[in-house]
Amino acid sequence: MTEPFAIFEHSMGELLTYELCHKFQNEGNPALVHICLRRKAPQLKGxxxxxxxxxxxxxxxxxxxxxxxxxxxxxxxxxxxxxxxxxxxxxxxxxxxxxxxxxxxxxxxxxxx
Incomplete structure (x- = not known):
């Protein structure tokens, strides 16, 4: 992806989204602009x-x-x-x-x- 984008996720897909964002970053994708999730931060126990x-x-x-x-x-x-x-x-x-x-x-x- 080369165009800026944002990710808004809800419910069970939030941890997947969090991990996916790191994958995008590790692949050198600079286009991720915003991430909005409704879950607790992943380092907090669920x-x-x-x-x-x-x-x-x-x-x-x-x-x-x-x-x-x-x-x-x-x-x-x-x-x-x-x-x-x-x-x-x-x-x-x-x-x-x-x-x-x-x-x-x-x-x-x-x-x-």
Whole structure:
């Protein structure tokens, strides 16, 4: 990429975005201008509970507490498709290990909870 760009990310993609920004920087890409994420900074520990290892009914119950409008739990076929992916996403977030890297030189905004 040669044109300036910004990245705005939400939810589970934020750690991926953080790592991707470092990859861009390491490849000599100077175009990254702004990064805006809603998560805690990656060096701060995330979730205290590891819900990805919960039994199915507990896992779903916790997901519904986060977002009660998750429609794929209202349909058994969709649940069977999405549940393994959700577990994988939560595992990625819950087991993420921060590895200090070079600072990102551009505007970086964390507005974490």
């Amino acid at each position: 979730r205290k509970r590891l819900i990805h290892i919960f039994p199915k009914h507990e896992f779903i119950s916790d997901i519904l507490k986060l977002d009660g409008k998750v429609i794929y739990f209202k349909n058994k076929d969709l649940e069977d498709i999405f549940l393994p992916n959700l577990r994988t996403e939560f595992k990625s977030i819950e087991t993420y290990e921060f590895n200090p890297k070079n600072n990102l030189p551009n505007s970086f905004l964390w507005s974490g909870r």
